[in-house]
Amino acid sequence: MNLFIKRNIKKIRNNIRFYPHREKTVCLIATMPKSGTWLSQYFFWALKQYIKIENFHPEKCDFNKTKVGNFISFDNSSIFVGHATCPGYEYEVTDKYMEKWKALNFWNPGYNWVNHEINRKYFPKFNEQVKILYLYREPLSQVFSYFNYCKEHQDPLHKKHASVPLIDFYTKISAIDSYIKQYHTFKYMKNKYPNNIYLMKYEDLISNPIESFSKICEFFNINNSKHLLDKNIKLALDFTSIENLKKIEQKTNKSLANDGNRNSHIQGEKYGKYSDFLDNKDFELINENFEKLGYSLNDFEI
Numbered sequence: 158m159n160l161f162i163k164r165n166i167k168k169i170r171n172n173i174r175f176y177p178h179r180e181k182t183v184c185l186i187a188t189m190p191k192s193g194t195w196l197s198q199y200f201f202w203a204l205k206q207y208i209k210i211e212n213f214h215p216e217k218c219d220f221n222k223t224k225v226g227n228f229i230s231f232d233n234s235s236i237f238v239g240h241a242t243c244p245g246y247e248y249e250v251t252d253k254y255m256e257k258w259k260a261l262n263f264w265n266p267g268y269n270w271v272n273h274e275i276n277r278k279y280f281p282k283f284n285e286q287v288k289i290l291y292l293y294r295e296p297l298s299q300v301f302s303y304f305n306y307c308k309e310h311q312d313p314l315h316k317k318h319a320s321v322p323l324i325d326f327y328t329k330i331s332a333i334d335s336y337i338k339q340y341h342t343f344k345y346m347k348n349k350y351p352n353n354i355y356l357m358k359y360e361d362l363i364s365n366p367i368e369s370f371s372k373i374c375e376f377f378n379i380n381n382s383k384h385l386l387d388k389n390i391k392l393a394l395d396f397t398s399i400e401n402l403k404k405i406e407q408k409t410n411k412s413l414a415n416d417g418n419r420n421s422h423i424q425g426e427k428y429g430k431y432s433d434f435l436d437n438k439d440f441e442l443i444n445e446n447f448e449k450l451g452y453s454l455n456d457f458e459i
Contacts, residue, residue: 164273178235183278184288184377187241191302192294192359195413198238201229203393234377241271243342245280261338264331281350291343294359300332301431324439333446341450
């Protein structure tokens with residue numbers, strides 16, 4: 158099917174899905190690839206079940222039949238989860254980096270697929286109440302994780318890109334260009350719409366999940382009595398532990414994303430660390446890419 162037609166069909170589907178929730182707070186969790194997308198989906202799916210169903214037991218769910226989707230609705234809010242640039246950034250003609258931003262390319266369409274499927278309700282320019290959370294990751298780790306993810310992918314293009322030396326993936330395949338092209342839209346828009354956009358590091362989400370998800374729930378206007386919400390957040394986090402998500406993959410015999418990767422979507426550190434493969438000269442080359450939009454690797458230190 159033609160990509161343009163496919164995207165428009167999905168946009169129509171999402172508009173229909175969104176329509177019954179149009180009066181709720183419109184929320185978007187926009188993610189950097191390999192930076193908590195599926196953790197967020199499974200967490201908010203589980204949180205909704207714990208809020209809605211007394212004595213909910215997720216271990217009784219058959220995840221071959223139960224779909225954990227990217228659209229989760231609550232009483233006061235609806236949440237869409239996926240990879241995106243900041244909705245509406247393309248209208249910001251006053252950004253001094255706009256032309257340089259346009260000159261950069263995503264190395265694959267995964268970085269902004271959400272933008273092709275949402276309406277203007279997600280644009281701060283047109284909806285003063287929209288809430289957008291951006292989950293991003295320290296860039297060297299993010300690209301290294303993506304590189305290793307591609308190694309086990311069924312798609313020939315992904316495997317081809319992962320066959321090059323690691324430094325070439327960072328620089329010549331344009332993985333760093335893709336990173337800053339996505340990141341810059343949120344950094345710029347956060348300054349213009351501070352009440353609508355919240356930037357959170359993936360590392361903070363992982364290291365302090367209770368505090369991080371509590372902040373997200375507050376930002377998204379997810380209301381449940383304070384005591385019950387705290388309790389349900391902890392239950393949802395127990396459900397989304399690495400061990401439990403791996404069990405779901407084993408039971409369903411597919412990765413969480415079901416996107417062509419036969420193995421687990423959860424990689425851990427089985428490939429080592431990027432520092433095992435890169436040297437100071439490589440870091441200098443990577444930093445040159447960041448400078449295209451006025452950034453530096455030092456801006457992302459954890």
